[in-house]
Amino acid sequence: MPGGIRGGSRSGSPAVPGKSSPGGSQSPTFFHAYDVRGQYPSELDSAAARALGRAIAGTFPGPTLLGWDTRADSLPFARGIELGLSLGGNPVSRLGIVPTPLVAYAAARWKVWGLCATASHNPLGYVGLKGFDPSGRILGKDWERVRRRFGK
Structure with missing residues (x-):
């Protein structure tokens, strides 16, 4: 498997309460049926x-591959996802x-979890995350389990 990574984050600004704030009173609006996506940094910032990443590590423990698009x-x-995964115990x-x-x-080749930070078809200013299980299948309804763990 490829080597580990070191990360950091560009923005230390807090998340918008009630949207992406881990302590927000509302359910985060960036969880969708087959991925996570939202505006950066107003909906999804470094803290979120x-x-x-920690919620993903708690839901899907084990080695995780991480890629990203060119945005x-x-x-x-x-890097924020990676830090959370690492803090949650997942080697990245x-x-x-x-x-x-x-x-x-x-993910299928090495039988590990896979994540890709990609905004896909969304306009500039958005970030997103797609996930794959160790057989290479896209995480679908599994995001609901991550959402429930998010912010705990």
């Missing part, structure tokens, strides 16, 4: 990315800038 905000978002290996299907292939 770390909390999301400027994807790398700092991925960076794939770097890759197409999303490569993350699915690599």
Whole structure:
């Protein structure tokens, strides 16, 4: 499996309460049926990315691959995810800038979890996260389990 990564985050600003704040009173609006996506940093900031990474690690423990797309905000978002995964106990290996299907292939090839920070078809200013299980299948309804753990 590829080597580990070191991360950090670009923005230390707090998340918008009630949207992405781990302590927010409302359910985060960035969880969707097959992925996570929202505006960076107003909906998904570095603190929310770390909390999301921890929630993912608590829901899907074990080695995790992490890739991202070429958007400027994807790398700092991925670094926040990585930090949360690491704090949650998941060893993380960076794939770097890759197409999303490569993350699915690599997850299946190495039988580990795979995540890709990608805003996909969304406009500039958005970030997102797609996930794959160790067989390379996209995480669908599994995001609901992550959402329930988020902010605890």
